[in-house]
């Protein structure tokens with residue numbers, strides 16, 4: 001890597017890199033990716049070893065604090081998070097103030113942004129105690145807010161968190177429980193969701209994490225920075241792809257269009273359509289998370305006895321694309337989002353909640369990067385250059401005749 005930060009002042013030249021394809025905006029010790037080889041490691045540990053063996057909160061601790069927690073550290077961390085799962089009663093008004101059919105990601109971003117107004121005692125990015133408190137608050141409250149955005153969209157009552165439950169159990173109950181009867185936990189479902197959250201926990205300088213860092217570089221507080229990250233994740237080329245994949249599979253099923261015909265339309269770039277859940281800026285090989293998600297999809301659907309034709313369509317699409325020179329030449333492989341939607345659907349989540357689940361998973365990564373940036377003495381406010389292509393100087397004189 002070459003440090004070109006002084007390039008402009010020394011030479012008058014500016015590096016033009018649309019979409020930051022080849023520009024490192026920071027140094028980071030959190031996540032390593034080798035896109036050519038399909039390698040993903042968090043703090044040195046391969047994702048294949050973490051997923052399924054370490055819980056989401058253990059992985060969160062690893063990302064944020066740099067090492068895996070001891071059993072005592074994990075217990076304390078879980079207890080602290082359990083104590084902060086409630087959101088302020090007044091914050092619930094926010095849900096009722098928004099249209100019932102609002103997208104959960106829009107509601108979630110607003111809810112997280114609103115945390116800055118309710119928890120003004122934990123906004124200083126340079127006070128370690130406040131940073132710790134905002135970290136715990138956010139990890140604890142984001143699932144509550146996500147579940148409330150779901151409940152609100154169905155016009156159902158918002159339940160209080162049950163602090164006797166673990167992180168994922170609590171979240172599932174807040175989504176699917178009701179006032180009348182207890183939500184029955186299914187360990188297969190809990191484990192699958194926990195694994196999916198681990199698989200989304202961090203992915204270095206992706207669009208939303210870069211957004212969190214860019215906003216945070218102005219010394220904005222954690223809630224404001226993460227709320228911006230949620231909005232970045234909302235887009236269909238990023239986190240919104242998991243919802244778009246399901247819409248694509250549903251369209252193929254409903255229209256009766258053959259997989260081959262759909263692939264042909266993608267290759268023709270008809271109306272700019274893409275094979276959603278395929279391709280990645282960094283991975284030019286199989287996304288290692290996709291392999292685990294695909295196996296999880298098979299397990300969950302088998303355990304729940306769900307026979308979803310969409311899973312079959314997804315497999316056919318994958319096979320057809322992998323065998324096709326168009327996708328081979330461009331090194332397009334399934335990414336983490338390709339099979340997640342089928343699992344979330346089997347768990348009972350509506351497609352509009354899928355990206356909120358991604359946000360819940362990505363949260364530890366956003367927090368870890370925001371914290372890393374704030375203790376790095378090299379941090380500067382983010383401020384990209386541009387290449388001006390507009391009008392040269394012109395004058396208003398004589399404009400009105």
Ligand code: ACO
Nearest residue numbers: 236237238239241266274275276277278279280281330335
């Ligand atoms: N389907 C069809 N063609 C594709 C796809 C796709 N999913 N992705 C890329 N291509 C093609 C492009 O049309 C382009 O072809 P061309 O050279 O003939 O013009 C070529 O592959 C390169 O594509 P770019 O858009 O330049 O690649 P980039 O790295 O900018 O985009 C991205 C990466 C946004 C992920 C892209 O692959 C895409 O749109 N995928 C579908 C959306 C998706 O699944 N997003 C989730 C990403 S992972 C995540 O955020 C968790």
